[in-house]
Amino acid sequence: MAISASISLTSAAGDLTSNALTLSSVTSLTKAGTSTALAQTTGLARKTTSAAAAGNIQATYLFRGDDATTNGANKVYLKNTSSTSAEYYTVHVDQEELGRLYAGDWAFFPWNAAAGSKAYFTLTIAGSWVSGDTWEFDGVKATATNATESDFCAIIDSTNYPNWTTDYAAGETTIVFHARQSGGLTQSTAVTADGTKSSSSGTAVISSAHAGTTKSESDISVRPSVHTDMTIEYALFYQ
Amino acid sequence: MATTTAAITLTSADLLTDALSLSATNTLYKAGTTIGLDQTTGMARAYLTSTSAIDLFPAIIEDGTNLRTFNGTSSWVYICNKSEDETEYITVKICEQVIGKLYAGDFLWMPWSQPADVTNAANHHGDITIAPSVATGMWVDWTCINEGTEYHTENLVIA
Numbered sequence A: 001m002a003i004s005a006s007i008s009l010t011s012a013a014g015d016l017t018s019n020a021l022t023l024s025s026v027t028s029l030t031k032a033g034t035s036t037a038l039a040q041t042t043g044l045a046r047k048t049t050s051a052a053a054a055g056n057i058q059a060t061y062l063f064r065g066d067d068a069t070t071n072g073a074n075k076v077y078l079k080n081t082s083s084t085s086a087e088y089y090t091v092h093v094d095q096e097e098l099g100r101l102y103a104g105d106w107a108f109f110p111w112n113a114a115a116g117s118k119a120y121f122t123l124t125i126a127g128s129w130v131s132g133d134t135w136e137f138d139g140v141k142a143t144a145t146n147a148t149e150s151d152f153c154a155i156i157d158s159t160n161y162p163n164w165t166t167d168y169a170a171g172e173t174t175i176v177f178h179a180r181q182s183g184g185l186t187q188s189t190a191v192t193a194d195g196t197k198s199s200s201s202g203t204a205v206i207s208s209a210h211a212g213t214t215k216s217e218s219d220i221s222v223r224p225s226v227h228t229d230m231t232i233e234y235a236l237f238y239q
Numbered sequence B: 001m002a003t004t005t006a007a008i009t010l011t012s013a014d015l016l017t018d019a020l021s022l023s024a025t026n027t028l029y030k031a032g033t034t035i036g037l038d039q040t041t042g043m044a045r046a047y048l049t050s051t052s053a054i055d056l057f058p059a060i061i062e063d064g065t066n067l068r069t070f071n072g073t074s075s076w077v078y079i080c081n082k083s084e085d086e087t088e089y090i091t092v093k094i095c096e097q098v099i100g101k102l103y104a105g106d107f108l109w110m111p112w113s114q115p116a117d118v119t120n121a122a123n124h125h126g127d128i129t130i131a132p133s134v135a136t137g138m139w140v141d142w143t144c145i146n147e148g149t150e151y152h153t154e155n156l157v158i159a
Helices: A149-158
Strands: A004-011 A021-028 A045-049 A060-063 A074-080 A088-093 A096-102 A106-111 A120-128 A134-137 A140-143 A164-167 A174-179 A196-198 A201-210 A220-224 A230-238 B004-012 B020-027 B044-048 B075-081 B089-094 B097-103 B107-111 B128-132 B138-146
Touching (some): A004 B107, A060 A230, A074 A088, A074 A096, A106 B004, A140 A149, A149 A164, A149 A174
Antiparallel strands (some): A045 A230, A074 A106, A074 A230, A088 A220, A120 A201, A134 A196, B044 B138, B075 B107, B075 B138, B089 B097, B089 B128
């Protein structure tokens, strides 16, 4: 497996400088410190940005630090497809501005994908649960099918939570939840609520809860210069 | 008008089910115009023998008399790690924010706003720095094509 990236910079003699500029460079995209090719990509994506008015313009997050291996040899490709010369996207890595992509401009740069820390907690299912009892968390409801706690844990584990993943070992009555993204709304408040339990005597206690104390330090975002339609193309090649 | 063209090609026969063949070409213009960029720092090549981070271009200093003249103008930066040792890399930062690592043979091409720093102390304004991973010597190429570079007056004393 191999990915080749080549760049050429050209300018005729007497244009940029007296002599012609003819620069070219070719590289194979490999994993950090190895000759093994990168094997994952988001594919080439295209997103149109717009807002109701100039005052409503928001940054669009293209890649999160959690999306790739931290300090991997990840590479980002961006292109502003606009044909209006005054329109641009301002590219940020975390809060720092890299530069502006005007109409037709493209960029290709490495990305260290520094993630932060993710929130987590342990859920313990105990007491007397019966078929039909429920536990709702992150907007998703899991329903017990019998009175066996470990069976209900398996159901909770097999449920898809939009903002959390779960770790569970068969036969256990505890499940560890991990946030999908680093940080959190407050970055200081751990999850301590039981979710929403519907059971007369079953318990769903949350313990060992830790806040996601550090946000991602390298999310890549673009902010359009106008509220009317602009389209950006982007791809990530990553470990 | 100066015409400078930047082109990239990304290809792979086996990364995906279908072949990847992506190419893009653009002419480098001054911000918001169709007037070609007409200034450059020239191509630099250095053999770096320290792992200390260095500024690639004159530091952007905001001390009351040397403001960021070219903030928001169009600048394009090319950096290439010419090492042939696959374990050697350079760490590229802007405003002390790590962008990423360029391993042997890797290059980057990115816009540069010469911006103000929003998170760090004074006098780190938008500087692009690189730090080699080893002190045994690494070749690195770089250039900037832009609307202007803020060259310091001689004997500049920073407050």
